[in-house]
Amino acid sequence: MSNLSSSILHTGLRLLLLLFLVVVFAYVLLSWSPLDPINAYLGGNVFAVSEAQKSLLVSQLALDQSVGERLMHWLSGLMQGELGYSSLYQQPVSSVIAEQLPLSLLLIGLSWICSLVFGYLLGLVAAIYRGGWLDRIIQKLAWLMVCMPSFWLAMLLISLFSIGLSLTPVCCAAPIGMTFMDQSLGSMVLHLMLPVATLTLVSMAPIMLHTREKVIDVLQSDYVQYSLAHGDSLSRVVLFHVIRNSLLPAIILQFATIAELFGGSLIAETVFSFPGLGAGIVKAGLASDTALLMGCTLISALLVFSGNLIANLLSGYFMLEANDV
Structure with a gap:
């Protein structure tokens, strides 16, 4: 105690x-x-x-x-x-944050889940087919994502899907004159698609590369080799050994990198004119709205600290489990 x-x-x-x-x-x-x-x-x-x-x-x-x-x-x-009171929005900072924060949390949360799922699956596939053409493609894709600026990717997606193919809205979180909750579910999905895709693509590379290395270590371990030698199929080994020992480290890494995800949301929300907390920070900084900037910065610090705290707790639990084994 x-x-x-x-x-x-x-x-x-x-x-x-x-x-x-x-x-x-x-x-x-x-x-x-x-x-x-x-x-x-x-x-x-x-x-x-x-x-x-x-x-x-x-x-x-x-x-x-x-x-x-x-x-x-x-x-x-x-x-x-x-x-404090926001000179930019002419209302209390708490009211501005209460309006913007849920949209940012939704955007970051969806991107967090998507980057974890797709990054883990691609890293898993790359490790299973280590040395093959699929592995080489996934690794090159991961390094390309690491080097890709989020604002450039956002504009590329807008040019392709919004302007070229006319499949998604160009900007904003809802049609003009409507709030996010007033629109239909289909409209919500369309307005969230490109911002979520941008954040997912630029943040999933660390998960891909980390999962690939972790899965390779698990596949080369004695207990996996023992299991394969006794006739267990590769799919059974992956299901009962590989995923069990590689998924939690990927989740820990994802929580630890929430600061990078939040930083990417600043740029994504600005490019897509998404009315979230990230866009609020940019506007507050440009307008020298100290009260709003401090409020947004405080919430951002709490969000990043929470992500790192959860990562530390999960890491401690993972180490405890490993020592018990």
Whole structure:
């Protein structure tokens, strides 16, 4: 019980330290940004307001305070459960995040599952047919995905499926004038297809290559060779030995790389004009909306930390099981 309490306390302290460092670095980087918050707030019409109005706006946005003072003010509000007010959307940051976060979680979740399933299956096939033409094709495909920029792939998919074949929408999460939940299931699938495909393709390569190496190690193990020598078919060995010993490591790796998946969603949501949290971070940064940027950054850090925590827990369980065996 004491070990469990100590582990929980250690994890909580790590989370608090991580969130504090993320917030501090975000504030510092934003203060160094060449963007003018007043110009961004006015949409470039900075000369359309008087100096008195500009001074009033500077005071309302707390730009007359130092970075440290603004940071302490934001942290004080956070302790009271407030994330501030977005100057970009003219509403509380919590309301903006509540609207954008579910779409991002849906996009990232579907991409996470698809990249795990397809990456694992392709890695499994490559290992089973090691050295063959299928293995070489899958490996080259994996290295191509590693080198492929997500924004370029997104534009390529739009050009092919949206413009060339007219099979999918060009952008957005729903038809113009509708929300995501107002559309039909078929329309949801069409609007999610290309963003999910982009994130899946750019994030499945590590799973493919890792699974291939892990499966090869399992196939060369003594217990698998013993099983094959006693007449077990390859399909039975794969089902009862290979998958059992290679799937959990792939899942652990997938949780550990959730930060890369979230980073890819920033670009994918921007290219596809998908109104998720990633697009909100980009807009907040360009508009110097500190409150919204801090709120989005905080949620992003929590998401990445959760993924790494689950990966660590599963890794510990996997090592425990291996030691028991």
